[in-house]
Each structure stands twice: as structure tokens, then as C-alpha cells.
Amino acid sequence: MLPSNGFTANALLIGSALEMVLLSFALADRINVARRSSEQAQARIAAEHAMVEMLSDSERRLKTVLEEREIVLENSIVGICFLTADGRLRWANRAMMEMFGAGGRPIVSMEPFYLSRAEYLEVGAEVAEAVAHGRTYERELQVQRFDGSRLWILLTGKAVGQDALHQGTVWIIRDITRRKDLEAQLQRTMSEREAILNNAVVGIVLSVKRRHEWVNEKFAQMLGYPRQVLIGQGSDYLHPDTEAWQRFGVQARAALQATNGYNCEMQLKRRTGELFWVEMGGSCVKPNDPDSGVIWTFLDITGRKKSEAEMREALEQQKALNELRSRFVAMTSHEFRTPLAAILSAEELLRHYGERLPPQERRETLDSIAAGVQRMSRMLDRVLLLGRADAQMLDFRPQEVDLHALCPRLVEEARQQHPQGSAKVECRVAPDLPPGLYDEKLLRHIFGNLLSNAIKYSPAGGEVHFEILRDAADTVFRVADQGIGIPPEEVPHLFExxxxxxxxxxxxxxxxxxxxxxxxxDMHGGRISVDSRLGAGTAFTVRLPAGDRARPH
Incomplete structure (x- = not known):
């Protein structure tokens, strides 16, 4: 069918044009696809070239690194080797070969270097166990070289593959022979010093922050403890009480910080609780720093202290003896002079005028001689009596004594000794006081002296009371006067x-x-006390056990 008009013709032209455009677009797409394919091919080729270049570069770097590591391993100062899973030596560096004296000889296995096959197998079992648990194996052991000489090594190894032996093991071997020799030498030196310190005559302690880090045997013996018990213990147990321990710590620390040393003499406590004297000396491990540790020495001076005490006691006794001798000389020169002068005067009177003296005056002169002799005799008797008492040779013979009859007689005898005395003496014996067991001779010494003193030292007169009563199982005797009294500071010395x-x-x-x-x-097992006021009088109270309680002291 043919077009009939212009519109139809134009439409045909436009359609043809569109077809041409579409064909051009399709052609362009094909050209672009071809171009892109070409570009991609070129890019792939470039990438492949780059990859090849990169791999070549990596290979060169890896080779360099491996060569460097080979040099490092080969020239390491420690032995390094690689063992296969069955224990064969795959590779060893020069240090290891030299360590075992291999020279140019090949090493197939490590077994020849062990001192025994049993030890070789033991190490193998331990290595297997360590690898199984993911641990690095390490052990010090003594091995032998090719020539049979021995050396100590530190063997350290681990598996190449994690937790498995099938890839083999890598080992580092260090020669520690020198260190072991030094350790052995140090151990010998320490043993020698330990022996010296343990056999020292003084106790030695290393104390850190007041705890025993080390003690020697002498110190342990000194305290009575096993040595092992003391190590690690605090030092408070040494002292008599906590207060003494704390006080010592303050004093010692201050001295150590100031002068780096501290010395003292003090008492410490043994395991039994017994106290003993030591001379202590301490010095800091680091100068003036007690916290770094203090070395203490202890010297038992108990014997010396005892000797010093005995010496002081002997000196005091000598001093007392000298004073006693001086008093005795003064007393005898004074007490003997008066009766001796009277005797001498009476003797001269009788010698020159005896025939002309009336009988009465002659008897009085002879009586004065007899009185002087009796006075000296009584004084000598007292000295002898005191000597027997001090020598514990005084007889004690208790018998039943009726105090109702004895005490008034003692008062009368005291009055007769001091006929010129103006004091009035009264004796009161409790009516219900039963007889008791006493040594009557010693009772006369006790109350004869007390009553005589009461009268003698009451020159102004006054009253003297002698009272006797029963108090529970004791008989109480009290002699009180209104005399001159005793100075308070002299009361403690009255019985000397x-x-x-x-x-x-x-x-x-x-x-x-x-x-x-x-x-x-004291011979009666009793007690005596004194109460005195200067210028107002003195009272002596004597308590003696009555009945079967009476006994020598």
C-alpha cells in the first residue's frame, strides 16, 4: 500500500531516522563493550605483572630476613638447636657445637651428652608432659662434652606446634658452669661462715622489723628453744613483758638511726620463764636504717652480774663489818672506861687508905669494884650471846611458861637495874591468858632489854606499860613508854x-x-614492830606463837 499524502511520507522518513539512531546506539554499545573488555584485559595483565613483581619482592625480602636470622642464630652466644619429633638433631648453631666440643663431627642425638640413659629418658618424659600442658620446659642439669669433660647447662625448650611434639622442638642451651661453680663456692663459704657463727661464743641474730630472719645455734641454746622455732618469730617473747619490749624498741631505734649502733645490758627471758642478763650490741645492715635489718649480738653475762652482785654484797658486808667494828670499839672504849675508872679509883683508895677506912666505907668501895666488874661482865655476855645468835648457835628450848608469874618478875628485875629511874612501870597480864610454850631464858632477854630501855630512855619519868594478851593463836606483848622517842630515819636501823x-x-x-x-x-618464830614519836615515847609490840606453834625461825 503506497502513501497517499505528505504526512504519511514524513512519518516514514521519521521512522527511518529513528531506526538509524537506534542502529547507531547499538553499534556504539558494542564498541564500548569491546573497549571495556580490552581495558579489563589490559588491567588484568598489569595486575598480574604487579603481583608477580610483589611476590618476587617478598621472596627477596624473605630470603634476606632468613639470611639475617640464620646469621643471628648461627652467631648467638647461646646454643640453639632444633630436634625432630623422634628426638633427632636436625640443626644446631655454632655456639652449641662449640659448647659440646663437636668440632666438625656431626651430632645426631642429644643422648650422648647425658650422663646416663635414665636421665635422658627422664628429661624426655618431662618434656612430653610440659608440651602436653602447653608449658615451656626448663631444667638445670649436668652433661658431658665429646671429650668427657662435664659442664652445667640451663636447658629451655618448647614445641614448634602448639601442644604437640609432631613438628619437633626448639631448644636454647646456656652454659651455666661458671655460675654453678660460683654457687658451690658461695655455698661452701656460707657453710663455713654458718659453722663459724653457730659455734661463736655469743648469740647472733639478723632481725628485720623486729622479726628473726636468722639466728645462730648459740642464741637458740641461750634461750632454750630449737633454732628452727625462732626463725620468723617476733622478738617480743624475749622480754619480761610487753612494756619492756616496747620501751626497748623506742630506745634502740632512736640510737640506731642516730649512730648506727646500740649497746645495752638488760634482762631477757628464757623458754622456762627464767630471767637472765645479756650484753646486747646491734648495728644496721644499711647505715642508720634499722628498717633494712639489724644484726644483734648477745653475750650471756648472768655469771658476771651474779659475781658483781656478790662483790657488792661482800663490799656492803665489809662496810657493815667496818662500821660494826667502829661501833664496837667506840662502845667498848666508852662502856669499859667508866667501870674500869671506878675499879681503878677504888683499888687505889684501898691500896693507900684501906687500913684507915671505916668498915662500912670499905664495903662500899668493894661493892663499887664488884658492880663495875658485873657491868663489864654483862656487856661481854651480851656480845657473846649476840655472836652465838649470829652463828645460829643459840639454844632454843621451849617449855610451858606461866606468864602470870614471869612477867611481874621481869618488871621487878628491870626496876632493880635502874634504881635511880623515875618512870612508873605497870604490868597488866590478861586474866584469861593460858600458859604457853616459850624459851624462858630468851623471854628474859627480850623483855628484860625492852623494859630496861623503856625505863632508861625515860629520864623525865612518865609511865611504862607492859601489857600481855592473847590474839587468836599468838601471844601479844606490848612495852610502851613516854620517853625521848626515836628519830624516824633511824627506826629501820634499830635492830642492828x-x-x-x-x-x-x-x-x-x-x-x-x-x-x-x-x-x-626470831628464834620463837615471832615478829616485832616499833611505833615511835620523837619526844613523845616508843612502843614495841612482840607477837609470839603460843602452844605447839612455837618453833625456831
Whole structure:
């Protein structure tokens, strides 16, 4: 069918044009696809070239690294080797070959270097166990070289593959022979020093922050503990109490910080609780730093302290003896002079005028001689009595004594000794006081002296009371006067031989009476006490056990 008009013709032209455009587009797409394929091929070729170049570069770097590592391993100062899973030596560096003296000889296995096959197998089993648990194996052991000489090595190894031996093991071997020799030498030196320190005559302790880090055997023996028990212990147990321990710590620390040393003498406590004397000396491990540790030495000076105490006691006894001798000389020169002068005067009177003296005056002169002799005799008797008491040779013979009859007689005898005395003496014995067991002779010494002193040291008169009563199982005797009294500072010395109070003035006395009284009271197992006020009087109280309780002290 043919077109009939212009519109139809144009439409045909437009359609043809569109077809041409579409054909051109399709052709262009094919050209673009071909171009892209070409470009992609070129890119792949370039990438492949780059990959090849990169791989070549990596191979070169890897080779360089391997060569460097080979040089490092080969020239390492420690032995390095690789063992296969069956224990064959695959590779070893030069240090290891030299360590075992291989020279050019090949090494197939490590077994020849072990001292025994048993040890070789033991190490193998331990290695297997370590690898199985993912651990690095390490052990010090003694091995031998090719020539048979021995050396100590530190063997360290691990598996190439994790937790498995099938890929083999890598080992580092260090020669520690020198270190082992030094350790052995150090051990010998320490053993020698330990022996020296343990056999020292003084106790030695290393203390850190007041705890024993080390003690020697002498120190342990000194305290009575096993040595092992003391190591790690604090030092508080050494001291008598916590307060003493704390006080010592403060003093010692201050001295150590100031002078780096501290010395003292003090008492410590043994395991049994017994206290003993030591001379201590300490010095810091680091200068003036007690926290770094302190080395203490202990010297048992208990024997020396005992000797010093005995020496001081001997000196005190000598001093007391000298004082006693001086008192005795003073007493005898004074007490003997008066009766001797009277005797001498009476003797001269009788010698020159005896025939002309009336009979009465001659008897009085002879009586004065007899009185002087009796006075000296009594004084010598007291000295001898005191000597027997001090030598524990005084007889004690208790018998039943009726105090109702004895005590008034003692008062009367005291009055007769001091006929010129102006004091009034009263004796009161409890009506219900039963007889008791006493040594009557010693009772006379006790109360004869006390009553005599009461009258003698009451020059202004006054009253003297002698009271006797029962208190439970004791008989209490009290002699009180209103005399001159005793200075308070001299009361503790009243019962010492030849001691006389400083306020007695011209009143005669030997200073022996109260010493005799004290010994006689002690022989009865009793007690004596004194209460005195200067210028107001003195009261002595004697308590003696009555009945079968009476016994020597």
C-alpha cells in the first residue's frame, strides 16, 4: 500500500531516522563493550605483572630476613638447636657445637651428652608432659662434652606446634658452669661462715622489723628453744613483758638511726620463764636504717652480774663489818672506861687508905669494884650471846611458861637495874591468858632489854606499860613508854648491832640489846614492830606463837 499524502511520507522518513539512531546506539554499545573488555584485559595483565613483581619482592625480602636470622642464630652466644619429633638433631648453631666440643663431627642425638640413659629418658618424659600442658620446659642439669669433660647447662625448650611434639622442638642451651661453680663456692663459704657463727661464743641474730630472719645455734641454746622455732618469730617473747619490749624498741631505734649502733645490758627471758642478763650490741645492715635489718649480738653475762652482785654484797658486808667494828670499839672504849675508872679509883683508895677506912666505907668501895666488874661482865655476855645468835648457835628450848608469874618478875628485875629511874612501870597480864610454850631464858632477854630501855630512855619519868594478851593463836606483848622517842630515819636501823639512836645523849648503853631482842624473837618464830614519836615515847609490840606453834625461825 503506497502513501497517499505528505504526512504519511514524513512519518516514514521519521521512522527511518529513528531506526538509524537506534542502529547507531547499538553499534556504539558494542564498541564500548569491546573497549571495556580490552581495558579489563589490559588491567588484568598489569595486575598480574604487579603481583608477580610483589611476590618476587617478598621472596627477596624473605630470603634476606632468613639470611639475617640464620646469621643471628648461627652467631648467638647461646646454643640453639632444633630436634625432630623422634628426638633427632636436625640443626644446631655454632655456639652449641662449640659448647659440646663437636668440632666438625656431626651430632645426631642429644643422648650422648647425658650422663646416663635414665636421665635422658627422664628429661624426655618431662618434656612430653610440659608440651602436653602447653608449658615451656626448663631444667638445670649436668652433661658431658665429646671429650668427657662435664659442664652445667640451663636447658629451655618448647614445641614448634602448639601442644604437640609432631613438628619437633626448639631448644636454647646456656652454659651455666661458671655460675654453678660460683654457687658451690658461695655455698661452701656460707657453710663455713654458718659453722663459724653457730659455734661463736655469743648469740647472733639478723632481725628485720623486729622479726628473726636468722639466728645462730648459740642464741637458740641461750634461750632454750630449737633454732628452727625462732626463725620468723617476733622478738617480743624475749622480754619480761610487753612494756619492756616496747620501751626497748623506742630506745634502740632512736640510737640506731642516730649512730648506727646500740649497746645495752638488760634482762631477757628464757623458754622456762627464767630471767637472765645479756650484753646486747646491734648495728644496721644499711647505715642508720634499722628498717633494712639489724644484726644483734648477745653475750650471756648472768655469771658476771651474779659475781658483781656478790662483790657488792661482800663490799656492803665489809662496810657493815667496818662500821660494826667502829661501833664496837667506840662502845667498848666508852662502856669499859667508866667501870674500869671506878675499879681503878677504888683499888687505889684501898691500896693507900684501906687500913684507915671505916668498915662500912670499905664495903662500899668493894661493892663499887664488884658492880663495875658485873657491868663489864654483862656487856661481854651480851656480845657473846649476840655472836652465838649470829652463828645460829643459840639454844632454843621451849617449855610451858606461866606468864602470870614471869612477867611481874621481869618488871621487878628491870626496876632493880635502874634504881635511880623515875618512870612508873605497870604490868597488866590478861586474866584469861593460858600458859604457853616459850624459851624462858630468851623471854628474859627480850623483855628484860625492852623494859630496861623503856625505863632508861625515860629520864623525865612518865609511865611504862607492859601489857600481855592473847590474839587468836599468838601471844601479844606490848612495852610502851613516854620517853625521848626515836628519830624516824633511824627506826629501820634499830635492830642492828651496836646501833644507838643519835638523841640518846649521855645515857649509857651498848647498842646490843635490841639486836639480841630481834634474834630471840626470831628464834620463837615471832615478829616485832616499833611505833615511835620523837619526844613523845616508843612502843614495841612482840607477837609470839603460843602452844605447839612455837618453833625456831
Amino acid at each position: 648491832s651496836f646501833h644507838r639512836a643519835s638523841n640518846v645523849g649521855d645515857i649509857q648503853g651498848t647498842g646490843l640489846g635490841l639486836a639480841i631482842v630481834k634474834n630471840a624473837v
